[in-house]
Amino acid sequence: MNFWTAVGELGGWPLVFLIVALFVAFAFEFINGFHDTANAVTTVIYTRTLPATPAVLYSGLMNFTGALVTVLFGGAAVAFSIVNLLPVDLLIRADSNAALVMVLALLLAGVVWNLGTWYKGLPVSSSHTLIGSILGVGVANSLWNNEGLAGVNWAKAGEVGLGLLLSPLCGFLAAGALLLVMRRVLREPTLYEPPRDGDRPPAWVRVVLIFTCGGVSFAHGSNDGQKGMGLLLLVLIGFMPVHYALTVNKPETASSVCAAIGNVRAIYAKHGISLPEQLDKDLKFVADRLAGRESLTELAKLEERDEAGALVNVRWEVRQALQRTNRELKRVGTGRTGPDEFRKEVEVVRKTAIAPVIEFVPVWVVVCTALALGTGTCIGYKRIVVTVAEKIGKSHLTYGQGAAAEGVAAVTILAADFVHLPVSTTQVLSSGVAGTMAANGSGVQRATCQKIVLAWALTLPACMLLAGLLFVAGRLIVG
Structure with a gap:
């Protein structure tokens, strides 16, 4: 049985819901591109290393490459850390209506929260958004069926939560420490002073900043791209469990x-x-x-x-x-x-x-997810860029701060790939920028940081609640 045969056997409303679910899933990854990857281009734009258009095109290409290369040649362990949050046999045990509602509820909750926080210019975590939505429908479904809290793999949720909790702390401390080391080793004053109007960094600094921007974008593609693939797999397994039970690649x-x-x-x-x-x-x-x-x-x-x-x-x-x-x-x-x-x-x-x-990802899912992420990077980045560059610290971002924050973010995210944990590019990089501001004595804008931290804290429970409510509403409608 090939993919088109499996799709053809759905027929009627399940086929319509599958098309809608796939569209919303790719929309989530598209939004993830301009919501999260704005962090990667902030430093090269605000240090005048690259104009905005070349910067986002370059970042989009690196996001596409990271998502594609990592999975095709390195495996998709991060994707399955997402899939395994919601035991897939739960989708099979549920009747068809429940499975459809579960998938659509978690997708819609993720898209609504990501769009809302982007509109407000808040650099929150798409990882938190996705994971909260998955946990929300899992809990709601098990409560609906009087099964307590059995609808979630809590052991896996604990592992994922630990990674998301520790990564911003690592970003803050490591970026601040790296900047202090740089000040001792690289005694070039222009590295640690806000650029004046019309100033551009020295050639070697531009190379470093372009490299770190590419590194963060590649790392974001490799980690967040896999999360999107995990989301697509939940959709495909929910709608066509038999076809996607065993590998379709080989x-x-x-x-x-x-x-x-x-x-x-x-x-x-x-x-x-x-x-x-x-x-x-x-x-x-x-x-x-x-x-x-x-x-x-x-x-x-x-x-x-x-x-x-x-x-x-x-x-x-x-x-x-x-x-x-x-x-x-x-x-x-x-x-x-x-x-x-x-x-x-x-x-x-x-x-x-x-x-x-x-544990496999269909090749077409890899390519389409990478394309959605890369394309999304090139659109709608400005709101988040302004927040990260202008509203976290009390002064303009310096060359040294940009390099330290992005270098630490790229290494942290790639290390998370190695240990198969999903982490938040947004949290790691935003925390890194705050860490460099503190280490540089620039100070941070308390009001902005409070809003960001509050948004971080609310994302997981808010998405759980939103996804749960959407699930309940869907069950009441479809029976």
């Missing part, structure tokens, strides 16, 4: 999955370690269903009855078994139990043959 991997299952059993036997009962059961289930098959697409139309006698789709059940297998092997591979060699061998099999089958 469906011919059925035989290699069977080989990987044999390798897992061999590794456990080699080290004299017994297979856990559930893992043994899942490995056998997958091996039996894939035996003699060359392509994962062969499972699309197969159905069978589960232990309770209910009719289930085999392709989805294989995904669930592989999901549990991946989770167990990751626990073993990254844990502290068992010999080092055993853990390493398990982790290699998991990363190369098991995880890619269930």
Whole structure:
């Protein structure tokens, strides 16, 4: 079954809702481009390193490149940290109306909050916005079904929340410290003084600032681009769960999955370690269903009855078994139990043959998300740029402050990619600018900083509440 066949099988209102959901999801990423990436071009514009138009075009290109290159060649772990906030089987357990409402509610909540804060010129976090919206619909759905707070993966939410909490603090302290080091090492007075009318930075400073602007834009594309891809995956899984249960990029991997299952059993036997009962059961289930098959697409139309006698789709059940297998092997591979060699061998099999089958991003989603993010960067950036450059500190941004804030932001965001955590470009860079203002003795504008911090603090609960209310309203309308 290909994508167009799966879409054709929806028909009627579900097809209309899918088109609307995809449009709103790409709109969110487009808005993310001009809402968040304005931070990246602030320094090059306000230090007169580049005129505004070339700056935003350059930043847009680097955002597109970051989103495209990182996922195609480095994987999409950050995207799945977003997907796994809302257990995708929740979408499947829900009736079709509930799944549609959940997806549309979280999308609309994110777009409304991002547009509202952009209009007010507040550099809030699109990451907070997206995560709050996901948590909101998860909680609302579980409360609607009298299941308490079970609709959210709270362990994953804690990991994500920790990254979002610590990253602005790191940005503030590291950018301030870097500026102090620069003042000791680079004793060029013009680096630390606001540029006068008509002044432009020395050639070598311009190169540095252009490089740091590109670095932040690339890092933003790599991290926030994956968040957008995670959002698109929630839409696709919600509307077409069977089609997107297993990888559509390399469906011919059925035989290699069977080989990987044999390798897992061999590794456990080699080290004299017994297979856990559930893992043994899942490995056998997958091996039996894939035996003699060359392509994962062969499972699309197969159905069978589960232990309770209910009719289930085999392709989805294989995904669930592989999901549990991946989770167990990751626990073993990254844990502290068992010999080092055993853990390493398990982790290699998991990363190369098991995880890619269930943690994948369709190529068209990668390209379209990168395009939406890059295009959005080139539009509507001015409101956020003015706030960051003119209203955080009491004086004009200096060359040294711009380089320190952007350099720290780029490194922080790329480091977050490495440890698979979504962080906020807005928070890291805005905090970095504030840190350099404090370190430079320039002072900060208390009123503006209070508004920004208040917006940061309100984003998560406000988006949770907005998404939850939209979900409830949608359920009342569609039943």
